[in-house]
Amino acid sequence: PLTTEQTARDALALANAQLGERPVHAVIYTHSHTDHFGGVLGVVSQEDVDAGRCKIIAPEHFLAETVGENVIAGPAMARRALFQFGVLLPADPKGHVDCGLGNGLPLGAPGLIAPTHDITKTGETMTIDGIEVVFQLTPETEAPAEMNFYFPQFRALCMAENCSHTMHNLIPIRGALVRNALKWSKYIHEAMALFAEQTDILFTSHNWPQWGKEEVSAFLTNQRDLYKWMHDQAMRLANHGAVPTEISEQLSLPEEFLANDHTRGYYGDLVHNAKAVYQRYLSWYDGNPANLHKLPPVEAGARYVELAGGEEALFDRAQAAFDEGDYRWAVELLNHLIFANPDNDAARCLQADTMEQLGYQAESSTFRNAYLNAAQELRLGPPPNAGQPVRARGILSAMTVEQVLDAMSIRMQSEALGGITTLLGLRFSDVDEPWVIGVSNRTLFYRPDDAPSSADAIVSLSRTLLIEVMSGERRIEDVIRDGLITVEGEVQAVIETFAHLDTFISGFNVVEP
Structure with missing residues (x-):
């Protein structure tokens, strides 16, 4: 039910106005991300749930995973999410354009009502208001607790966020537990075996539906193969001894995936996803002891400045890299300089310009937003400091x-x-x-x-x-x-x-x- 009470309430009002008003007898949380439960109070009240007038249905372990992501890591994740989603950027061609899965995030507070019924196995069936619903559990895919469901009477399959019209994240840059690309692919394959032959409509939590059995089958096939390909090829190179930065340079999407909009990196990015696969199996550490206990950024920055012959010398090298269009090298040099001396205005301005160029060239909206948000903060500073409660009251109340x-x-x-x-x-x-x-x-x-x-x-x-x-x-x-x-x-x-x-x-x- 969307991210916030306000947007969910308006969406339900629109549906009621166009389709006729009906009472809400059940809410399905497909998974443990805020944009899939945060608007629940806009469609049903806690009182209706407590009185048994409405069921809240969720995959097993939903509440534990929701709290783990939104509370335990909430403050850090919320700060990093500003970079991923670009919510503080101006909405214009040089600023925020999209989030990859949708246009933008609502700014209201999310709520939460604890589930009243946990789905614990694939094939579990419920009948709600005369509508049969068949569930497929898909843990450790796009979310730690997630599920798909199928309406036999309507030959309609909901793939939750396990399928989207873009390559998804195997780990979002806002931070999260690493997702299991192999299981993700296998659960899509399982959904094909369970439901594809009986499906005329496929819809997902984001983006638009697929119509017709052939289109549904082709869509599921490409989505399945995308996550399996990233998993297999990243680990193939890892087992040759390649480290994450090398794997992400050596891999490029083959033409089979580039030919389909829904398997391109508008949201997730192969560079980042390849590293996520490595991290899941082999940790953040690349095996080289030189990287086992590196200096923190401030101390390393000061030593790089000294090694370069001073701030001016390091800046000149960065400016030359920028002028040559070598933006990744320029941004690395300037990062050392800024962490050595954050008051170096020339370095901050050039770093902002460099970040902008990287952002403009990014196909992934999350990469673009991150680079452009960094540029904005280098020029204007970070958002004002404020006390950060552990997340929204609605989530806390369900704990x-x-x-x-x-x-x-x-x-x-x-x-x-x-x-x-x-x-x-x-x-x-x-x-x-x-x-x-x-x-x-x-x-x-x-x-x-x-x-x-x-x-x-x-x-x-x-x-x-x-x-x-x-x-x-x-x-x-x-x-x-x-x-x-x-x-x-x-x-x-x-x-x-x-x-x-x-x-x-x-x-x-x-x-x-």
């Missing part, structure tokens, strides 16, 4: 206690926890499950259990309040002072457990130190 504590763990400031050891029992007014949590070796630990007699304190609170403390909306000292929680035992142990939470900012530097 389990364990997921809340997982998210809280990455906010624990290790440097402030020296010498602190605590053990607490948590009792929730809105969750029928006690938890034990504490601090040990500067690390938060937790498990569902009754608190032992040795616990420093027993804390009574709501899950909602725990979310507010974890996300930084409330300080534990204020919550205790205002009587919003009950503490039986050592209040100081409670403060020491919850008081040392880091705050993430939304505008950290990327293209400069």
Whole structure:
């Protein structure tokens, strides 16, 4: 149901106006990416779901994968997504043109209602309002938790985001878990075996449908072969000893894929995808010990400047590379110079010009957006820093206690926890499950259990309040002072457990130190 409540509500209103208004009795989340669940509150309310008037259907492990992507890595991923999607670029021929899968991202906040029914196996069938739906689980494809589904009565197949009218990402530049290209191809092949002969309409989460059995079969065949080809050829070269940067230079799309719009790199890019295949099997490390523990960018930059004979000498080399159209070499030289001295305005301006040239030449919209966003930040600076809650309230509200504590763990400031050891029992007014949590070796630990007699304190609170403390909306000292929680035992142990939470900012530097 789209990305945000506002866009989903408007889309449903349009459908109702054109097709006649009907109640929503089920929502299908095809997978665990925000643009496929974030608008749920625009089509159904939590009250309708709680009352059993609407089912929320999702692939198994959906909620865990959603939290892992949008909460655990949320602040960093959101910052990097500005580069991938170019949402801060002006919409004009020299700025943002497209996102590859669609024109652009909505800027509203996503929501989430937890699934009421998990699909756990391929072939599982549900009948909703008299409509039969057959599901195919496809984990570790375009998303860690994903599924396709088929409407037998309408001979219509939904391939979720496992097929699109473009080459997709095996790992998006915003960051994510590496996707399994081999499984991805095999699940498309399985869908062909299960449904293709009975399919007259194929539709996907993005882009337009395919009509007719022959067109459907050809589309699925090309999509299947694209992901298998990238997987096989990247690993063929890897097993010859090629490293990621070499593989991405040696591979080029064959004419069979270049001839079809839906297998070209308008979104994903072969350069990036080849490296993703390598990373999945062999990690980020290319096997050369010279790259095992490299200097960080600032220190390396300073030494490259010294090696070149100073900032002016390095700049002159970069300018010469730019003038020759050797933009990849120019951008590498200037990156060292800017990380050595971010106040070098000439270097920043030339780097921005270089990034623009790389962006204008990119077929992939994500590469274009990243380069042009970098150019904009080099000229204008990064977005203003602001406190970054762990993501939208709608996503937080659907989290389990364990997921809340997982998210809280990455906010624990290790440097402030020296010498602190605590053990607490948590009792929730809105969750029928006690938890034990504490601090040990500067690390938060937790498990569902009754608190032992040795616990420093027993804390009574709501899950909602725990979310507010974890996300930084409330300080534990204020919550205790205002009587919003009950503490039986050592209040100081409670403060020491919850008081040392880091705050993430939304505008950290990327293209400069």
